[in-house]
Amino acid sequence: MITGKNYIGNQLSAKGNNTYKTFNPQTNTENSSVFTEATSEEINLATELATSAFQSYSKKSGKEKALFLRTIADEIENLGDELLHVYTSESGLPAGRAMGERGRTLGQLRAFAAHVEEGSWVDATIDTAQPERQPIPKVDLRKMNVPLGPIVVFGASNFPLAFSTAGGDTAAALAAGCSVIVKSHPMHAGTGELVASAVIKAAEKTGMPNGVFSNLNSSGIEVGQQLVKHPQVKGVGFTGSIRGGRALFDLAAQRDEPIPVFAEMGSINPVVFLPEALHEGAESWAKTYAGSITLGSGQFCTNPGLLLGIKGERLNDFAQTLAEEIVKVEPSCMLHPNIVGAYNSNKSKAVSQEGLEVLADFKGDSKTNYGRQIVSKVEGKTFLNNPTLHHEVFGPFSLLVECEDKTQLEQILNKLEGQLTGTIVATDSELTLNSEIVSALQNRVGRIIFNGVPTGVEVCPSMQHGGPYPASTDSRFTAVGVDSIKRWVRPFSFQSWPNSLLPNELKNENPLKILRNINGNKTTDKI
């Protein structure tokens, strides 16, 4: 049952006077639950609890944290159909997506559980003492990753489960040994509260300290600002707009003690189509991209918002088929009237730019809050000189840039802002012969794709989800996959520490049987 209250540690609490409701974009009506914003006092209490919980939670073993994470997954499953129902009513997303995203969320939690249970992720590195070394003895030094402290996670609008309350950021931070305070996303506060109740239940069942997790409601920006400025908060995870992410980054950088903000923000995910590949498959690629551009109403961070090709008949064929195919797709519901509004206004702004030619614009019937797809075309030179066209239009929108030649294409790639992904559609020989284009694209992105689509982010260790700014605020980390745990830890060295008091990861006996670097060799051996 949804109470509309905050979880301040294990306690439901609603001391504030500001309330709000969520909205069902499918029915175009408000949902009934009333949510109460966290007060300044509640925020401070959550942070105090998170700080004291961190003292004991940070010392939990990998096994204990794994049990907690798996129990969270089980408790989310136990929410059953109520969760799916609230999810769809707060997002307008279909039931199939709700189930798929729940599966992904459970998979993430269980993957982190396995990762910390196995334990080698701490990168244990040991150099043993050499008391006889000349001119000075060498001391015994042992290093491993330790958690940063309380982390604040901002839920994403477009992933009410997988990148929100118990999504990737939260799972990674809890796995690392950090306590977590979630700033719930106002568009799906009910989904958030249900998932939070599952986390709290799991924390109680597995004996985790009160304050290891809190969930704060907020419809504005003040709660988030207060959290990011709080001296006890040691890191921030965010998925959303460039404006929102940058504002948090700036706040965190201006603190007396700056803290890392890992914000995954905007991306237009450029796709380069080379001529031979289009010669072989213009029609098939056009159909594939009509699907990718409209997938989930274009509300994925890897949506292909920029298509680049070389002027000519083959590109014309591609453009024509794409235009024909994309209007055949039935529009689908967007997440919220505000998002539909922003989409329509950004789309209008983009297509009103000089030199833009609309190739396809869905004119059929569609319901309120549905995103109507549009594809337009512009010459390379015009694109180069108009920064507005480089901005993301969040929704089923894509812009085809007709480049004069490969030189101009390379010039455009070099001028792009940082991106999550870059895709190249080419024959094998085109890929080999155009290393400058590939290289220019590589410099701007975190993941490069050959003959595919950028949508679809596999959750696995080899995934890099994050790229040069503004795709993310720190390209040195990923937001997806078990390596995202690295955002929430710091290396820590013990010098000449008694073996019995070392963490198990660093003891001579290697009781956890993890892979360690000992005097330069990777081994699971004892010392």
Added chain:
Amino acid sequence: MITGKNYIGNQLSAKGNNTYKTFNPQTNTENSSVFTEATSEEINLATELATSAFQSYSKKSGKEKALFLRTIADEIENLGDELLHVYTSESGLPAGRAMGERGRTLGQLRAFAAHVEEGSWVDATIDTAQPERQPIPKVDLRKMNVPLGPIVVFGASNFPLAFSTAGGDTAAALAAGCSVIVKSHPMHAGTGELVASAVIKAAEKTGMPNGVFSNLNSSGIEVGQQLVKHPQVKGVGFTGSIRGGRALFDLAAQRDEPIPVFAEMGSINPVVFLPEALHEGAESWAKTYAGSITLGSGQFCTNPGLLLGIKGERLNDFAQTLAEEIVKVEPSCMLHPNIVGAYNSNKSKAVSQEGLEVLADFKGDSKTNYGRQIVSKVEGKTFLNNPTLHHEVFGPFSLLVECEDKTQLEQILNKLEGQLTGTIVATDSELTLNSEIVSALQNRVGRIIFNGVPTGVEVCPSMQHGGPYPASTDSRFTAVGVDSIKRWVRPFSFQSWPNSLLPNELKNENPLKILRNINGNKTTDKI
């Protein structure tokens, strides 16, 4: 021979009008060479060259980079006695230290050479395709670390070789595949130019692109500011004061595209003395610390500036012996009259604080520019309430805090700013019984030491040199040891990429025979 010019890539250049000289603090006279500050035009040219050099240098193999790094080390050795002579004349440090630091610098360059030649450091992670997977096929994904781009390195005043021109930051960035622009430290511009000439010679000998390295003279802050603001610069390494490091951090955070600044800054390196340990060895610990506090005239970032103990006879014994022993140490020359001046003024400010009692103050004869050691004492309560006493006094200074009891000691530890190191002097049973004190200390530091001194930073993989702010701007990385290469790279994923066009690190055949993570297993096997 020292020309006083800048290295803009491989070219000596001195287009500016601002000149300066270095200073010999031992003789208290200026050195003869005249250095010309880099102009805005020269800075831009160095950055352009670094950007174009990055395109080819970033693709060099581990073997090629290793040869470059080893040749740099050889060329520094070839500078012979001239380097040692210039080093001592610009730093006031003794010849033994010059030789030791040169050895450390060569060792660092060669350690990074071995690290990138072996090659496993790129953390190659591969998940192979599963075309038959339901409900959707799994794509082939392969991830590895790639270099960030041109890096700016600011030389440190207190390590003219090991943390300057071709010191740890430069070696790590070049090893990662980044081009480097050094902002030479004005106090040892001649040492810097000699080392730069060795790097340039090595770059030419090993066929590295022009611009892979530049060395810019500057006596003020403008050259550094322009470099950090330059859009083509992708990262910054700095060792120095909190004020300097924070200013660069702020500049970098305010850029359109923020970039990481890795600044290793101030630290007072708290040392906790527990009663039983003092009971057993007050005298011996006092003698050891008299040495550690005055080592190198207190000009090490790990200098023990804060000693903490519990009020009582044992602490009195320790304090008395420390006071007696420390005045027996002969003062030594500090790096520069400005540093002596800052030391004297910070020392006066500290000892003039209310409640401070001077225990020992060297009153004997000493030369101009020599640092005269001082140790004072204060009560825990006074220390807690006076933030001035928490600030670093760079030089042979230490403050002993007499705590009422363990509760107050813990309270003080919790209130300290972030530190590079924390040390605990205790018996084994004291260490076991005082886990709250250990835990409080751990939360504030990057390295914790049992029964030792913080001075002496072993260059090895298990060293963490960096701690919570303001010890460093990003506690998630180390400034010492081969893992410092991680500051200058980002993970990058290839999706469905043809095997023959993948970097060698990710090819099926594993031609480099590196350790990789393949479908969740660490192995050197082929696929």
